[in-house]
Amino acid sequence: MxxxxxxxxxxxxxxxxxLCTHCGLVVPRGLIEHGAxxxxxxxxxxxxxxxIHSCGLDRYYALRDAAEDAARTDAExxxxxxxxxxxxxxxxxxxxxxxxxxxxxxxxxTLRLAGVHCAACVWLVERLPRLAPPGVIESxxxxxxxxxxxxxxxxxxxxxxxxxxLAAIGYKPHAAREGREREQQVRxxxxxxxxxxxxxxxxGNVMLLATCLYAGLFEGIEPETRLLFRWLSMGITLVxxxxxxxxxxxxxxxxxxxxTPHLDVPISLALAGGGLWSIYATLFDIGxxxxxxxxxxVFLLLVGRFIQHRQQRRAADAVELLYxxxxxxxxxxxNGQPSNVPVESLKAGDVVEVRPGESVPADGSVIGPGGTIDxxxxxxxxxxxxxxQGDQAPAGAVCLGTPIRISxxxxxxxxxxxxLMRLIQQGAQRKAPVVQLANTLSGLFIFGMLGLGAIAxxxxxxxxxxxxxxxxxxxxxVTCPCALGLATPLVxxxxxGRAARRGMFIKGADVVQSLSKPGTMFLDKTxxxxxxxxxxxxxxxxxxxxxxxxxxESLCVHPIATALTRDLASQxxxxxxxxxxVEDFTxxxxxxxxxxxxxxxxxxxxxxxxxxxxxxxxxxxxxxxxLMAERGLTPxxxxxxxxxxxxxxxxxxxxxxxxxxxxxxxxxGWNLAILSGDEVALVRRLADSLGxxxxxxxLSPEQKLDAVQTxxxxxxxxxxxxxxxxxAALAAATVGIAVKGGAEASLAAADxxxxxxxxxxxxxLVDQSRRTMRIIKFTLGASFIYNVIxxxxxxxxxxxxxxxxxxxxxxxxxxxxxxxxxxxFMPEExxxxxxxxx
Amino acid sequence: MSILYVTIPLAILLAAAGVWAFVWAARTGQYDDxxxxxxxxxxxxxx
Numbered sequence: 001m002x003x004x005x006x007x008x009x010x011x012x013x014x015x016x017x018x019l020c021t022h023c024g025l026v027v028p029r030g031l032i033e034h035g036a037x038x039x040x041x042x043x044x045x046x047x048x049x050x051x052i053h054s055c056g057l058d059r060y061y062a063l064r065d066a067a068e069d070a071a072r073t074d075a076e077x078x079x080x081x082x083x084x085x086x087x088x089x090x091x092x093x094x095x096x097x098x099x100x101x102x103x104x105x106x107x108x109x110t111l112r113l114a115g116v117h118c119a120a121c122v123w124l125v126e127r128l129p130r131l132a133p134p135g136v137i138e139s140x141x142x143x144x145x146x147x148x149x150x151x152x153x154x155x156x157x158x159x160x161x162x163x164x165x166l167a168a169i170g171y172k173p174h175a176a177r178e179g180r181e182r183e184q185q186v187r188x189x190x191x192x193x194x195x196x197x198x199x200x201x202x203x204g205n206v207m208l209l210a211t212c213l214y215a216g217l218f219e220g221i222e223p224e225t226r227l228l229f230r231w232l233s234m235g236i237t238l239v240x241x242x243x244x245x246x247x248x249x250x251x252x253x254x255x256x257x258x259x260t261p262h263l264d265v266p267i268s269l270a271l272a273g274g275g276l277w278s279i280y281a282t283l284f285d286i287g288x289x290x291x292x293x294x295x296x297x298v299f300l301l302l303v304g305r306f307i308q309h310r311q312q313r314r315a316a317d318a319v320e321l322l323y324x325x326x327x328x329x330x331x332x333x334x335n336g337q338p339s340n341v342p343v344e345s346l347k348a349g350d351v352v353e354v355r356p357g358e359s360v361p362a363d364g365s366v367i368g369p370g371g372t373i374d375x376x377x378x379x380x381x382x383x384x385x386x387x388x389q390g391d392q393a394p395a396g397a398v399c400l401g402t403p404i405r406i407s408x409x410x411x412x413x414x415x416x417x418x419x420l421m422r423l424i425q426q427g428a429q430r431k432a433p434v435v436q437l438a439n440t441l442s443g444l445f446i447f448g449m450l451g452l453g454a455i456a457x458x459x460x461x462x463x464x465x466x467x468x469x470x471x472x473x474x475x476x477x478v479t480c481p482c483a484l485g486l487a488t489p490l491v492x493x494x495x496x497g498r499a500a501r502r503g504m505f506i507k508g509a510d511v512v513q514s515l516s517k518p519g520t521m522f523l524d525k526t527x528x529x530x531x532x533x534x535x536x537x538x539x540x541x542x543x544x545x546x547x548x549x550x551x552x553e554s555l556c557v558h559p560i561a562t563a564l565t566r567d568l569a570s571q572x573x574x575x576x577x578x579x580x581x582v583e584d585f586t587x588x589x590x591x592x593x594x595x596x597x598x599x600x601x602x603x604x605x606x607x608x609x610x611x612x613x614x615x616x617x618x619x620x621x622x623x624x625x626x627l628m629a630e631r632g633l634t635p636x637x638x639x640x641x642x643x644x645x646x647x648x649x650x651x652x653x654x655x656x657x658x659x660x661x662x663x664x665x666x667x668x669g670w671n672l673a674i675l676s677g678d679e680v681a682l683v684r685r686l687a688d689s690l691g692x693x694x695x696x697x698x699l700s701p702e703q704k705l706d707a708v709q710t711x712x713x714x715x716x717x718x719x720x721x722x723x724x725x726x727x728a729a730l731a732a733a734t735v736g737i738a739v740k741g742g743a744e745a746s747l748a749a750a751d752x753x754x755x756x757x758x759x760x761x762x763x764x765l766v767d768q769s770r771r772t773m774r775i776i777k778f779t780l781g782a783s784f785i786y787n788v789i790x791x792x793x794x795x796x797x798x799x800x801x802x803x804x805x806x807x808x809x810x811x812x813x814x815x816x817x818x819x820x821x822x823x824x825f826m827p828e829e830x831x832x833x834x835x836x837x838x
Numbered sequence: 839m840s841i842l843y844v845t846i847p848l849a850i851l852l853a854a855a856g857v858w859a860f861v862w863a864a865r866t867g868q869y870d871d872x873x874x875x876x877x878x879x880x881x882x883x884x885x
Contacts, residue, residue: 122878123877123880126878140874141874142871142874144871144873144874145871186867186870189870190865190867190869190870194860194861197857197864198861201853201856201857205850205853225842228842228843228846232846
């Protein structure tokens with residue numbers, strides 16, 4: 001992540017701003033060292049610079065700056081090189097899960113790294129044997145997948161030390177949860193490549209031989225040579241059909257057995273039909289042979305599939321990275337001392353500590369003084385929940401305010417989140433296979449053409465028996481499914497690739513088809529339609545109190561306090577010497593805060609809290625508080641020197657773009673509804689303000705799933721959500737769309753992951769899906785018209801098999817050109833730099 | 839054109855050798871990561 005932000009070697013000439021030498025972020029004023037050539041925004045950057053400098057690797061900075069212009073993308077926020085230790089990387093559980101032995105006494109592990117972007121990263125990470133303590137043998141980075149494979153000597157250095165070094169140079173390591181699946185994928189990819197290579201070699205050689213045969217037709221050819229070339233072509237084509245071509249026959253057989261329509265059935269028929277005829281023609285030395293068309297067809301189809309497959313894999317990989325980055329460790333208390341352990345090693349009865357901002361690793365009950373948690377991701381409930389001793393804390397909830405300790409009761413799959421994950425898997429299995437338009441169309445089309453070929457042959461049998469088979473075959477060749485088979489996947493692949501560059505990761509091509517026609521769209525509320533965090537919505541009363549309130553609340557780490565600080569203050573304490581000095585600060589959990597600024601005594605909190613302190617609440621304050629509560633806001637009263645002077649309404653605001661996007665979706669014909677886990681009144685109020693008629697609140701994840709399944713019976717359903725509570729519904733929907741900031745479970749369950757918060761991209765996604773489908777229909781239409789004309793010509797006897805063999809590739813090329821030139825998912829404004837690696 | 843009876847089998851042998859080499863390369867993972875090694879080469883003067 002360090003390599004991303006604009007880094008200009010610091011000029012401390014301008015005293016009001018300096019950029020960090022290491023990460024390029026603005027250095028807080030208090031830390032600027034006047035006159036120094038290097039400036040650092042934090043200790044992490046300082047030590048990272050020191051490590052890099054002491055190893056003589058200063059070239060990194062030069063390389064980074066050079067690579068930057070090309071690599072500037074949506075930067076992740078800079079997370080400071082951790083003050084955390086990676087001791088859980090040394091635990092036996094971690095080792096049994098992720099570490100493999102490698103050679104004599106050595107171990108190897110694959111870790112995912114956050115923030116790997118460019119060539120400089122490769123250079124820096126692969127210098128790990130020089131950066132880390134002795135014992136690291138080798139470090140290899142895979143740039144595309146952002147994984148590093150480290151080989152080290154466990155007798156000389158621990159994995160946690162290596163992980164700390166990686167974190168210190170700016171790449172936080174995470175366990176790569178992939179293992180066997182990944183090996184399987186790699187094997188598949190390699191086999192696919194082998195097939196393409198073999199098919200390509202066969203196709204090229206058969207083409208050469210075919211050129212000679214065609215030339216022979218015009219220039220004359222010795223009969224023996226012609227025979228030899230035909231036999232050679234047959235041999236090579238048989239290799240192409242039997243080796244790389246076998247996949248089509250296999251999947252066609254499987255499709256016939258399960259009685260599902262599949263493009264491979266007509267393709268196999270064409271391959272088998274053309275092959276058998278050509279072999280017959282070769283053996284008896286009559287008519288034309290079509291080995292060149294057959295072998296080229298096998299090659300092109302395989303290439304098309306490979307490209308499409310790769311694109312989908314890349315989208316899935318990007319999501320997988322986010323998935324791995326979620327914390328996999330817990331802080332277990334052993335003999336009163338906290339130590340980091342992998343989540344997998346937690347047992348019932350363990351005591352874990354959860355600090356503010358961290359998520360609860362397992363279901364358990366609170367011990368000790370309790371605290372506040374945020375259940376947004378789990379239930380969609382936007383208000384923080386207070387926990388007392390003995391209360392249940394579910395895994396996945398995020399701790400707020402003060403650290404809490406939890407006695408673990410259920411772990412892993414048995415937690416509520418774990419059970420939800422099982423529901424998700426079932427939901428994914430139940431999903432009906434989407435019959436792709438192109439598959440059905442080209443399937444029908446090819447059956448039609450086969451029939452037409454047969455009819456033509458029969459008709460010509462009566463007119464001129466000698467030409468019967470020739471005209472039949474001419475139809476088969478001229479109507480080769482090349483364009484149909486390749487154009488559709490190509491258009492989709494181009495669309496998926498462009499979408500991914502715009503932060504829309506689409507896991508399957510069928511999604512585009514489903515989104516192109518309006519249906520029912522269910523939307524989650526918290527975090528999807530709204531900002532998913534508390535902010536100041538209204539302010540009634542004395543405006544001059546804003547700054548002191550912000551100053552007081554900045555001392556507190558409660559979501560309401562954070563909202564007040566962020567939205568009321570124009571500056572923060574560190575940059576402003578005139579910022580009020582707060583004294584005598586006290587915080588009552590679940591009530592409010594009290595503090596003194598100068599001579600004024602401030603009390604900020606709920607009406608009950610103010611009343612319990614015996615303060616006078618003015619009628620207008622009480623009235624506006626009641627109004628706010630009615631509107632679904634949390635009212636906070638501000639009293640100065642014994643009397644309430646202002647009231648603030650805190651709530652989860654709808655995102656600014658929400659209304660516009662919903663309006664355009666509705667005008668496109670979508671039927672919109674809100675499904676939320678939050679309070680019914682809050683959901684209703686938001687729905688009214690956005691003009692949505694159907695809105696349901698207080699839904700459990702199971703109820704959401706049920707709603708989606710019920711609706712799915714009568715048509716396609718799109719679900720947009722972000723939380724764990726949405727995950728099952730995301731998986732069960734025809735298309736599940738997860739928005740940024742969501743839980744890992746929703747990422748795994750969704751068909752589309754949007755890298756932008758809120759639903760702004762949903763509109764684009766739907767628009768562009770429609771456009772993509774239009775292009776597909778256009779290419780299908782174009783090739784259909786071509787085919788009708790060509791087939792007509794062949795039936796009428798104008799098109800000979802030879803002419804057909806010339807026309808066919810022309811038509812394919814035209815359709816492919818349309819596919820590649822199509823403007824699906826092209827940005828309307830000047831494009832942001834694509835996420836490429838220089 | 840009887841030379842064809844010599845040159846064509848020869849050409850096929852050569853092509854087969856090429857295919858075999860490609861299959862070997864793909865199966866041993868030479869094409870698994872085609873991007874990182876390219877950047878790696880840029881820095882080789884360092885080590």
